Every structure is written in structure tokens, then in C-alpha cells.
Amino acid sequence: MxxxxxxxxxxxxxxxxxxxxxxxxxxxxxxxxxxxxxxxxxxxxxxxxxxxxxxxxxxxxxxxxxxxxxxxxxxxxxxxxxxxxxxxxxxxxxxxxxxxxxxxxxxxxxxxxxxxxxxxxxxxxxxxxxxxxxxxxxxxxxxxxxxxxxxxxxxxxxxxxxxxxxxxxxxxxxxxxxxxxxxxxxxxxxxxxxxxxxxxxxxxxxxxxxxxxxxxxxxxxxxxxxxxxxxxxxxxxxxxxxxxxxxxxxxxxxxxxxxxxxxxxxxxxxxxxxxxxxxxxxxxxxxxxxxxxxxxxxxxxxxxxxxxxxxxxxxxxxxxxxxxxxxxxxxxxxxxxxxxxxxLDYRFLRVWKASPxxxxxxxxxxxxxxxxxxxxxxxxxxxxxxxxLIVYRITKQTQIVLEYAGTGSQPDLDGENARIIRINGAFFFGSSTFFEHQANNLLDTKTVIIDILNVPFMDITAIFTLKDLIEKLKKDGVKVIIAAPDAFTEKLMRFNHEKRFENVTFAPSLQSAVALI
Incomplete structure (x- = not known):
């Protein structure tokens, strides 16, 4: 024009x-x-x-x-x-x-x-x-x-x-x-x-x-x-x-x-x-x-x-x-x-009582x-x-659940000493602390499946937290299986400088992860 x-x-x-x-x-x-x-x-x-x-x-x-x-x-x-x-x-x-x-x-x-x-x-x-x-x-x-x-x-x-x-x-x-x-x-x-x-x-x-x-x-x-x-x-x-x-x-x-x-x-x-x-x-x-x-x-x-x-x-x-x-x-x-x-912002002032x-x-x-x-x-x-406040809200919406053999979504999970840590929601610095807390309950466990299939994104803090957990579990002789989408598997392997993911088994689904126990 x-x-x-x-x-x-x-x-x-x-x-x-x-x-x-x-x-x-x-x-x-x-x-x-x-x-x-x-x-x-x-x-x-x-x-x-x-x-x-x-x-x-x-x-x-x-x-x-x-x-x-x-x-x-x-x-x-x-x-x-x-x-x-x-x-x-x-x-x-x-x-x-x-x-x-x-x-x-x-x-x-x-x-x-x-x-x-x-x-x-x-x-x-x-x-x-x-x-x-x-x-x-x-x-x-x-x-x-x-x-x-x-x-x-x-x-x-x-x-x-x-x-x-x-x-x-x-x-x-x-x-x-x-x-x-x-x-x-x-x-x-x-x-x-x-x-x-x-x-x-x-x-x-x-x-x-x-x-x-x-x-x-x-x-x-x-x-x-x-x-x-x-x-x-x-x-x-x-x-x-x-x-x-x-x-x-x-x-x-x-x-x-x-x-x-x-x-x-x-x-x-x-x-x-x-x-x-x-x-x-x-x-x-x-x-x-x-x-x-x-x-x-x-x-x-x-x-x-x-x-x-x-x-x-x-x-x-x-x-x-x-x-x-x-x-x-x-x-x-x-x-x-x-x-x-x-x-003055009357748009907000009109609804301040109803606002979060x-x-x-x-x-x-x-x-x-x-x-x-x-x-x-x-x-x-x-x-x-x-x-x-957004971090707090996202953290509250993230569920990190520890499931035992014969319970939860996998009732046919074999082995008394098998556990699943399931993460539903964002896995980032806000939720990594609660993940560590749940991981501390992995006593007398021979196999751990870490389920991150329902994680929309993962930041560097979460990756380091995951690597630290894997190192600790390896020292205790625990087998680690990670159920993750292919994109997350590739992302984690890019952070494998300390070779911490070498002895970890990756599976594309929870069913295939369970089959590897």
C-alpha cells in the first residue's frame, strides 16, 4: 500500500x-x-x-x-x-x-x-x-x-x-x-x-x-x-x-x-x-x-x-x-x-473480589x-x-506416586521388591524435591521403574536429580528401568557425560518396562 x-x-x-x-x-x-x-x-x-x-x-x-x-x-x-x-x-x-x-x-x-x-x-x-x-x-x-x-x-x-x-x-x-x-x-x-x-x-x-x-x-x-x-x-x-x-x-x-x-x-x-x-x-x-x-x-x-x-x-x-x-x-x-x-485499571478492579x-x-x-x-x-x-506463584501452582499439580508390587496401575507387577516411581506432570526444579523425598522410600528394592511417560517437560534440575538417584541406586545394587518417550531418552543420553545412564535400561512404554524386570 x-x-x-x-x-x-x-x-x-x-x-x-x-x-x-x-x-x-x-x-x-x-x-x-x-x-x-x-x-x-x-x-x-x-x-x-x-x-x-x-x-x-x-x-x-x-x-x-x-x-x-x-x-x-x-x-x-x-x-x-x-x-x-x-x-x-x-x-x-x-x-x-x-x-x-x-x-x-x-x-x-x-x-x-x-x-x-x-x-x-x-x-x-x-x-x-x-x-x-x-x-x-x-x-x-x-x-x-x-x-x-x-x-x-x-x-x-x-x-x-x-x-x-x-x-x-x-x-x-x-x-x-x-x-x-x-x-x-x-x-x-x-x-x-x-x-x-x-x-x-x-x-x-x-x-x-x-x-x-x-x-x-x-x-x-x-x-x-x-x-x-x-x-x-x-x-x-x-x-x-x-x-x-x-x-x-x-x-x-x-x-x-x-x-x-x-x-x-x-x-x-x-x-x-x-x-x-x-x-x-x-x-x-x-x-x-x-x-x-x-x-x-x-x-x-x-x-x-x-x-x-x-x-x-x-x-x-x-x-x-x-x-x-x-x-x-x-x-x-x-x-x-x-x-x-x-x-487506573478498572478491568481488574471490577473483578478483584472474584480473582485468585x-x-x-x-x-x-x-x-x-x-x-x-x-x-x-x-x-x-x-x-x-x-x-x-506459577511454579507453586505447577508443582502442586504434579503428582509423584510410589507404587509397590501388586498395587496401583500395575497389579500384575512381579517381584516383591519391585517399585514404580510414577511422575504425572512437569518434572522440574519445583517438583524435583518431592521426587527426591519419594525416592528415599526405596528401601529393600531390587528393581525400580521410573515412569516419565506423562511428563510434558523436564529441566536441567530434574535431569541432575535423576542422575544423582541413579548413581545412588547403582551403589545399592538396584536395577533401574526408565519408561520414557524416545525424545526424552535421547535428551537424557545427551547428558551422559559421567556414564550414569550406561547401565540403565530404557523402555518406550510401561508395559515393556515391566516385562524387563
Whole structure:
């Protein structure tokens, strides 16, 4: 399909996406600590290059809630040094390019849903909490715990005009009729209505301030060994969050357009875009779900729509910057609170009572660690916790049974001293301990049949456990027969370096194994 085959649809899709992206880019730029212009140029640069090089044809990229939260933490941790923050963003972009070349993107689909749910809801709460100060006309605070501790003492300093504007913005973004919001996005209505009112009445509230109506200046990334650990950890966090955020949006885009994205190419495009954002001090971002869906619904079918969205934003910066500079921060706070509310995972929250306790525990753990510790720890801890719970479930479902002569499934088993160890289920590190426990009951046994015919998979821990048991049985003069599929027999023989399987007899079925006694 030609890039210009649907010029009208892509033009309208890109224009609509730009209208929606404008207030969000301004708000995310202010929330990041880098300024409104940094948010706008993040949407422009990432939006253009991610669309050009990315692997999701209809994706609209720009600053997002998760990325903004980490950038704000980077600005706070690095003392507001733009050069050091640019290094974090540049390194994050490089990490994403590496993720793309090493094909790590396809593993995002294996992240358990409770982890994603806790992570997204945690980010939503962070965004809401961090906007409480601007909503009240107070100085912004980038640390959730510090904000919660200091907010009560700052309440007497509340600016009533800022609070009034914020409440008006909240009313607009929450209660604008859906039919109207489809034509004009509610965040844009809040900006267009409340900014002139604030300016005409000369309300004593903080505004965005000057936005240069020109192309951004080059920012040279800086690097110091003193901040090495902070820079690398923040960059890796940005890269991981950007990867998760973008590829989840790509999956949504696939479901809407009934197409299939290329995750590796998408990460390459996101990485290039974010790396270029670093060079102008812009806010990095990721694929934005709401903007992507609206682009598709408005007629966008190709990467041209994402590029048009970026060009439209650039024209707004160059020609309408003086008007945007008068936007009150309290109005942006109201818009961002709506963003935070929308990010909360209502899909899981609606069914939390009926969900398995292990999934609920995972979700809550990730949620609280996200809000009160940091995001990368939350994702890592959530994946580890979910993995351990899966191992526990699989282990519980694995049956390891010791059968004696004349009992169980082989009532005609000859010999008083013959035994069968039957394994039904996964034979891996989780179940190998119970296998050892059962093997310890093989007292006064002359022949042992180890039945692994119903084992779907076997890991290296299980193989070593099996080899150790065979060596012990050999020393006791016990004959060992293994009933196993041919594929498992070949696999075990590949691990026969210590010659432990030399005196073991393999049989393709339990009946043939019994006949060998």
C-alpha cells in the first residue's frame, strides 16, 4: 500500500491526534520538570520518528504518564541538570534500540496481567497525587512520600483562584458530553475556555510561562562517574517502561485495525525517537493508546498520520506559542488528574473480589511498590512474584506416586521388591524435591521403574536429580528401568557425560518396562 493512498484519512487522523496531544504534551512537559516546551518537542520528535521507523503503522507516540513520572524522578535525582537528564534519555533510547535488535519485544506479552494492572494503576495514582500541589496553587513536588508528609502543613497556603480553575478544568474534562468530546477533546475545551478567562481577569495564578516560538537548541548530554548508578538505572527504567507502554499500545492498535505490528521494529523506532529527544532536552515518551485509537477512528491507516500529527504540533509551537504560555498550571493539573484516573485499571478492579488470591496479592504488591518505591523495582518484583506463584501452582499439580508390587496401575507387577516411581506432570526444579523425598522410600528394592511417560517437560534440575538417584541406586545394587518417550531418552543420553545412564535400561512404554524386570 502506498504511503499516500489514504492521504485524506491520514491527514484527518494526524490532525485529530495533534489536537488531543497538544494539552497532554504541555501538561506532561510541566509535570516532568523540564517545561512545557520540552513536552511539546517530545511529542513532535518522538511522534515523527517513531512513526517513520516504527513497526506499528497507526501508532501515535509522545510523552506518556509512565515516562513522565520517571523523567520527573530523574530531574529531581540529578538536581535539575539538563545535561545529565539528557544522558538518561539518550541511554534509554539506545537501550530500546538494543531491545529491538535482540528481539526482546516479543517477551512483553508474557508479563502477567496482575503485574501490568498493578503497575498501571500505581502510575495513575502517582500522577493524581503529584498534581495535588499544582491543583492547590502550591509548588510542585516530585516525591510521593514527601508530598503526602508535607501537604497537610501547606494547605493553609492554598491559592483559591488556582483551586477554582482546577475544579473548573476537572468539571470540563469529566463531564463534557461524549458526543461533544468526540468532536472537540475535553482537555482542549478546558484550555480554550479557562485560559482566556484567567488572562482577562488577570488571576494571580502560576502559568506555563514563555514558550520559545523557534526550533529548540541542541543539548549536549553530560556524564559523570558520580552519577553513574543513578543514570544507568533511570535509563534502564525508562527503556523498560517505554517498551511495555509502546508494545501494549501496539497490541491495542492491532485489535482495532486487525493488523499485526512488528515489535522489534517498533522498539527500534521508539529508541531512535527518544534518543533524538535527548539531544534537544525534550521529554521522552512511548506509544500513546488514546491518541492511537483516535487516530485510527479518525481515518488514519498508515505511518503518515503519525508524521502529520508531529508536523501539526510543530506548526502550533512556531505560530501559537505566545498563547500557550498563558495557560494556568492549575488547569493542566486538572487535565492530568483526568489522565491519572483514566490510567487506573478498572478491568481488574471490577473483578478483584472474584480473582485468585495469588493474582490479587501480585497486583497489590506491584501497586504499592510502584507508588512508594519505584517503577522498575515494582515490575521486576511483580514478575518474580508471579513466576514463583506459577511454579507453586505447577508443582502442586504434579503428582509423584510410589507404587509397590501388586498395587496401583500395575497389579500384575512381579517381584516383591519391585517399585514404580510414577511422575504425572512437569518434572522440574519445583517438583524435583518431592521426587527426591519419594525416592528415599526405596528401601529393600531390587528393581525400580521410573515412569516419565506423562511428563510434558523436564529441566536441567530434574535431569541432575535423576542422575544423582541413579548413581545412588547403582551403589545399592538396584536395577533401574526408565519408561520414557524416545525424545526424552535421547535428551537424557545427551547428558551422559559421567556414564550414569550406561547401565540403565530404557523402555518406550510401561508395559515393556515391566516385562524387563
Amino acid at each position: 502506498s504511503l499516500f493512498s489514504n492521504l485524506r484519512g491520514n491527514l484527518f487522523g494526524g490532525l485529530t491526534a495533534a489536537v488531543i496531544a497538544l494539552p497532554l504534551a504541555l501538561a506532561f512537559g510541566v509535570a516532568s520538570g523540564l517545561g512545557a516546551a520540552a513536552g511539546l518537542y517530545g511529542a513532535i520528535i518522538l511522534g515523527f520518528f517513531a512513526a517513520l521507523f516504527g513497526g506499528t503503522r497507526t501508532q501515535i507516540s509522545g510523552p506518556t504518564g509512565p515516562m513522565t513520572v520517571v523523567v520527573a524522578a530523574a530531574v529531581a535525582s540529578l538536581g535539575g541538570d539538563v545535561g545529565l537528564v539528557a544522558t538518561v534519555v539518550l541511554l534509554a533510547g539506545i537501550f530500546q534500540v538494543v531491545f529491538g535488535f535482540t528481539r526482546l519485544g516479543r517477551f512483553v506479552r508474557f508479563i502477567p496481567y496482575p503485574v501490568i494492572s498493578g503497575f498501571m494503576s500505581g502510575i495513575g495514582i502517582i500522577i493524581i497525587l503529584l498534581q495535588l500541589n499544582p491543583l492547590l496553587g502550591l509548588p510542585s513536588d516530585a516525591a510521593v512520600l514527601h508530598l503526602l508528609v508535607t501537604l497537610p502543613s501547606l494547605l493553609p497556603q492554598t491559592n483559591p483562584w488556582a483551586l477554582l480553575l482546577a475544579l473548573a478544568a476537572l468539571a470540563i474534562v469529566f463531564f463534557t458530553p461524549a458526543r461533544l468530546a468526540k468532536v472537540v477533546p475535553s482537555p482542549l475545551i478546558a484550555l480554550v475556555v479557562l485560559t482566556p478567562i484567567s488572562a482577562l481577569l488577570q488571576l494571580p495564578v502560576e502559568t506555563i510561562g514563555t514558550i520559545p516560538a523557534e526550533l529548540p537548541e541542541l543539548v549536549l548530554p553530560d556524564f559523570t562517574l558520580e552519577h553513574y548508578t543513578v543514570i544507568v538505572s533511570l535509563a534502564f527504567t525508562l527503556a523498560v517502561l517505554g517498551t511495555i507502554d509502546s508494545l501494549l499500545t501496539s497490541i491495542v492498535a492491532d485489535s482495532v485495525t486487525r493488523t499485526k505490528h512488528n515489535p522489534d521494529r517498533e522498539l527500534f523506532g521508539q529508541g531512535i525517537g527518544n534518543a533524538l529527544c535527548a539531544l534537544v532536552g525534550a521529554v521522552p515518551g512511548a506509544g500513546a493508546t488514546m491518541r492511537t485509537v483516535i487516530n485510527v477512528k479518525s481515518g488514519g491507516t498508515d505511518r503518515l498520520s503519525g508524521m502529520i500529527h508531529a508536523v501539526v504540533l510543530l506548526l502550533i509551537v512556531l505560530f501559537l506559542a505566545p498563547l500557550a504560555s498563558k495557560i494556568p498550571l492549575a488547569v493542566l493539573a486538572g487535565i492530568l488528574i483526568k489522565v491519572g484516573v483514566d490510567i 488470591r495469588s493474582d490479587l496479592m501480585t497486583m497489590l504488591t506491584v501497586f504499592f511498590v510502584t507508588v512508594f518505591v519505584d517503577l522498575i523495582t515494582a515490575v521486576g518484583l511483580g514478575i518474580v512474584l508471579a513466576s514463583l
